[in-house]
Amino acid sequence: xxxxxxxxxxxxxxxxxxxxxxxxxxxxxxxxxxxxxxxxxxxxxxxxxxxxxxxxxxxxxxxxxxxxxxxxxxxxxxxxxxxxxxxxxxxxxxxxxxxxxxxxxxxxxxxxxxxxxxxxxxxxxxxxxxxxxxxxxxxxxxxxxxxxxxxxxxxxxxxxxxxxxxxxxxxxxxxxxxxxxxxxxxxxxxxxxxxxxxxxxxxxxxxxxxxxxxxxxxxxxxxxxxxxxxxxxxxxxxxxxxxxxxxxxxxxxxxxxxxxxxxxxxxxxxxxx
Numbered sequence: 697x698x699x700x701x702x703x704x705x706x707x708x709x710x711x712x713x714x715x716x717x718x719x720x721x722x723x724x725x726x727x728x729x730x731x732x733x734x735x736x737x738x739x740x741x742x743x744x745x746x747x748x749x750x751x752x753x754x755x756x757x758x759x760x761x762x763x764x765x766x767x768x769x770x771x772x773x774x775x776x777x778x779x780x781x782x783x784x785x786x787x788x789x790x791x792x793x794x795x796x797x798x799x800x801x802x803x804x805x806x807x808x809x810x811x812x813x814x815x816x817x818x819x820x821x822x823x824x825x826x827x828x829x830x831x832x833x834x835x836x837x838x839x840x841x842x843x844x845x846x847x848x849x850x851x852x853x854x855x856x857x858x859x860x861x862x863x864x865x866x867x868x869x870x871x872x873x874x875x876x877x878x879x880x881x882x883x884x885x886x887x888x889x890x891x892x893x894x895x896x897x898x899x900x901x902x903x904x905x906x907x908x909x910x911x912x913x914x915x916x917x918x919x920x921x922x923x924x925x926x927x928x929x930x931x932x933x934x935x936x937x938x939x940x941x942x943x944x945x946x947x948x949x950x951x952x953x954x955x956x957x958x959x960x961x962x963x964x965x966x967x968x969x
Contacts, residue, residue: 706926747899762893795852795853822866829953840882
């Protein structure tokens with residue numbers, strides 16, 4: 697992989713990680729276009745870390761609140777039940793923990809099977825069409841006004857199940873989790889913000905599960921190339937977060953359904969012919 701390829705793929709990851717078009721699906725497609733063989737193991741981990749930095753910076757206030765809430769619970773275990781009920785930060789922390797559980801279970805049970813899916817562009821094409829359908833249905837769904845602070849553990853679990861499904865390449869993580877949030881009655885901004893915050897443990901988990909591949913692959917892909925992809929992903933990811941927040945508030949997610957339908961159909965046709 698060259699530095700230019702790394703930058704291009706890093707930009708793709710930064711944009712598609714938070715835009716509802718499936719980052720893993722696009723990395724698979726463009727990696728095959730560039731004839732890059734290691735992106736799903738080593739390179740994808742590094743660009744995901746770049747997008748992790750982007751979301752940590754963009755939501756630094758919420759992240760700090762979660763850190764404070766964690767130590768508050770740690771220091772007052774006898775009051776934990778009342779804290780997760782009454783304290784906004786502790787309630788949000790509980791929601792993120794509950795929302796992360798389905799992804800952990802799926803990753804532990806189906807890690808090897810999911811890896812094989814990254815090699816099938818045809819499968820990615822069908823999943824991109826599925827992503828478009830989810831976004832289209834979301835646009836037709838009547839939006840309610842539940843704020844993030846009022847989300848229940850059950851809401852978080854349903855949204856987390858959507859994130860777990862989005863481990864499949866071609867199925868958008870942000871699109872699926874935002875859709876699930878809206879279906880559970882969250883307002884648009886709250887659904888998007890929770891989706892971004894839920895990405896933090898998901899990306900960290902992906903990094904932990906891929907540590908062996910990361911260390912094994914650095915010899916095959918230079919650290920300079922990995923660094924270029926990391927920086928490109930971080931910068932474009934930060935911009936994509938603010939761009940999507942603005943679009944979600946305006947109810948424009950349907951735009952992405954048309955895009956994913958088109959690119960999914962193109963991928964399938966190219967595979968067949």
